[in-house]
Amino acid sequence: MNPEVHVPGWEWYYVAMYFYIGGVSAGSYFVGSLAEYFGSEKHREVSRIASYLAFPLILLTPPLLIADLGRPERFWHLFVDPNSGLPYLNLQSPLSVGSWALLLYGAMTFLSFLDNLVADGVLRTTPFAGLYTRIPRKLYALVGCGAGFFVAGYTGVVLNITARPFWAATDPLVGALFIASAASTGAAAIYLVFAVRRMLPRLHLGAIERFDRLAKVLELVLAVGVVLLAGKFAAPLLHGSNAVMFWGGAVLAGTFVPLAASWYLNRSATGEPLPGGLVVLLSLLVLVGGALLRISLVQAGQV
Amino acid sequence: MAKGMFVDTSICIGCKACQVACKEWNALTGEPAHFRFDPAEKRPVAVNFTGNSYDNTGALSATDWRHVRFIEQISEDRSRKRWYFSSDSCKHCNDAGCLNACPTGAIVRTGLGNVFVRQDVCIGCKYCIPSCPFGVISLSGKTGTVHKCTLCNDRIHQGLGTACAKACPTESIRYGELAELKRRAGARLAQLKGLGYDRANIYGYNEAGGLNVFYLFLDHPSVYGQPENPVVPQRRLPVSSAAAAAGAVAIGVAALVSFRERGRKEDAKEEGKK
Numbered sequence: 001m002n003p004e005v006h007v008p009g010w011e012w013y014y015v016a017m018y019f020y021i022g023g024v025s026a027g028s029y030f031v032g033s034l035a036e037y038f039g040s041e042k043h044r045e046v047s048r049i050a051s052y053l054a055f056p057l058i059l060l061t062p063p064l065l066i067a068d069l070g071r072p073e074r075f076w077h078l079f080v081d082p083n084s085g086l087p088y089l090n091l092q093s094p095l096s097v098g099s100w101a102l103l104l105y106g107a108m109t110f111l112s113f114l115d116n117l118v119a120d121g122v123l124r125t126t127p128f129a130g131l132y133t134r135i136p137r138k139l140y141a142l143v144g145c146g147a148g149f150f151v152a153g154y155t156g157v158v159l160n161i162t163a164r165p166f167w168a169a170t171d172p173l174v175g176a177l178f179i180a181s182a183a184s185t186g187a188a189a190i191y192l193v194f195a196v197r198r199m200l201p202r203l204h205l206g207a208i209e210r211f212d213r214l215a216k217v218l219e220l221v222l223a224v225g226v227v228l229l230a231g232k233f234a235a236p237l238l239h240g241s242n243a244v245m246f247w248g249g250a251v252l253a254g255t256f257v258p259l260a261a262s263w264y265l266n267r268s269a270t271g272e273p274l275p276g277g278l279v280v281l282l283s284l285l286v287l288v289g290g291a292l293l294r295i296s297l298v299q300a301g302q303v
Numbered sequence: 304m305a306k307g308m309f310v311d312t313s314i315c316i317g318c319k320a321c322q323v324a325c326k327e328w329n330a331l332t333g334e335p336a337h338f339r340f341d342p343a344e345k346r347p348v349a350v351n352f353t354g355n356s357y358d359n360t361g362a363l364s365a366t367d368w369r370h371v372r373f374i375e376q377i378s379e380d381r382s383r384k385r386w387y388f389s390s391d392s393c394k395h396c397n398d399a400g401c402l403n404a405c406p407t408g409a410i411v412r413t414g415l416g417n418v419f420v421r422q423d424v425c426i427g428c429k430y431c432i433p434s435c436p437f438g439v440i441s442l443s444g445k446t447g448t449v450h451k452c453t454l455c456n457d458r459i460h461q462g463l464g465t466a467c468a469k470a471c472p473t474e475s476i477r478y479g480e481l482a483e484l485k486r487r488a489g490a491r492l493a494q495l496k497g498l499g500y501d502r503a504n505i506y507g508y509n510e511a512g513g514l515n516v517f518y519l520f521l522d523h524p525s526v527y528g529q530p531e532n533p534v535v536p537q538r539r540l541p542v543s544s545a546a547a548a549a550g551a552v553a554i555g556v557a558a559l560v561s562f563r564e565r566g567r568k569e570d571a572k573e574e575g576k577k
Contacts, residue, residue, distance in 0.1 A: 005433055005436060005437075006362075006433065006439075008432040009429060009432070009442065034562065035562050038558055038559050068428075069426050069427045069447070070425075070443075070447030071427045071448060074407075074424075074426040075426060077409070077424055078407055081408055081424070083421075083423075088407060088408050090405065090406060092540065093405060093406045094544075095404065095406040095428060095430045096406035099406060152551075153547040153548075153551060157540075157543050157544060161404070161434070161536045161543055162404075162430075162433035162434050162536050163433060163435065163533075163534065163536050168539075171542075171543050172542050172543035172547070175544070175547025175550060176546050176549060176550025176551075179554055180550060180553075207562045208561070214561065218553055218554070222550075301433070
């Protein structure tokens with residue numbers, strides 16, 4: 001007769017979707033920045049597409065987060081104490097630190113977004129270009145990359161740092177799992193844009209595919225690790241709809257199948273790019289799998 | 304000068320006067336038991352009836368800040384029975400999971416050691432709810448904010464005791480200085496052990512950094528619906544953060560080996576073609 005640690009009642013269509021969309025945005029941003037940092041100038045195209053994805057996607061997330069609040073009009077209390085008027089940060093609360101990281105990440109992706117618009121000639125200049133053009137682009141890409149890892153990972157730490165049996169038992173793996181999933185879904189979003197805009201021949205698939213495969217292997221290992229860690233609390237991931245979403249959606253369709261396909265179809269030896277339709281299909285599998293991963297883990301802690 | 308409550312469950316008679324006093328003083332609405340017609344089932348269904356116990360709320364909630372738990376254990380052949388009561392509430396932990404989790408500073412501790420929710424600051428993010436290892440704090444659909452026992456914050460700062468302790472007819476709930484309450488608890492425990500209650504124990508000296516509302520139980524805490532080893536979730540934060548950071552480093556290394564090495568090989572190939 002143990003007491004029930006109460007469920008928060010976070011709605012999957014707000015909270016899990018925020019975890020997911022924030023992850024895709026952050027993943028594409030750090031994949032793009034890392035490609036540009038570690039790779040040569042030919043990965044510039046990847047980082048360009050990444051900045052065009054990261055900022056619009058992260059713009060979608062605050063409404064989701066705010067809609068799940070009991071008092072949406074007070075969302076700004078996350079940053080400012082309404083009584084003292086001073087900024088508020090609670091280092092013990094992943095939610096508090098995460099809110100600030102999201103703000104920082106949003107600002108950095110916005111700068112990269114503007115920067116690329118100017119570079120592509122869409123905008124001739126920006127209203128406050130003087131404020132930031134003297135800062136090297138790579139500097140805010142670096143800060144944004146770090147904040148992106150934080151945005152992708154803290155959502156898993158939020159779940160782990162609770163007393164709900166399933167979330168507490170899976171500590172400390174969910175943060176790392178969400179980061180691996182962000183990398184994989186971020187790369188998939190980039191592939192998708194390249195494929196849809198028929199730019200695949202310009203994508204140097206070899207490197208990004210290799211990175212993507214490593215991320216997916218890490219994701220598979222961590223997903224299995226989460227279930228093993230959950231032990232006697234793993235039931236929600238072994239029966240019912242959460243199990244279908246987790247094993248069928250996230251693990252099999254979203255990770256294992258695209259990984260196997262990537263190995264099987266590895267044409268980098270011939271240099272032939274994969275057919276666009278196939279890239280679209282595989283990318284969509286990865287993206288849907290990433291959403292189902294977040295939904296199943298958010299729901300598994302609330303049954 | 305920390306204040307708190309000592310709940311001696313061995314003399315609780317299950318009268319629920321504490322529940323009523325709490326509702327009265329804090330102006331908490333009742334949730335009357337009633338029947339509601341369920342169109343899917345095509346019959347009336349009971350709402351807010353526990354139906355299997357004299358326990359009338361079953362759990363703590365945003366409007367039930369006190370809950371008298373009934374432990375009714377009867378053997379299969381009905382020859383042996385135990386009937387225990389335990390009046391439960393927020394424990395006002397010294398290391399409070401809800402307070403640690405709050406991203407807005409809405410949950411605060413006063414100089415008397417009690418923890419309460421500033422209703423004008425809470426945004427209803429609900430993160431404190433799964434962060435309480437005792438299942439205390441809860442969201443109110445009416446206010447959109449979380450609510451829990453305040454240790455009668457408005458009374459104790461005026462030198463009054465808590466409403467529940469005031470109403471308790473057997474002094475099973477006592478309000479006072481923690482040190483004095485602990486002395487009393489120690490003496491009562493020794494007395495009960497002398498009477499042969501070998502399993503009698505005090506719950507709350509070490510749990511969650513020490514509980515300002517602590518209990519004397521006649522059996523294991525789990526019999527009374529309390530966790531045997533409550534863990535304050537934030538104590539796991541350093542390891543959890545380190546693991547997430549390790550994940551980020553792993554992805555960074557994956558990017559380094561993928562983009563850098565690959566770039567070099569391709570460069571070598573291209574140079575070879577020339």
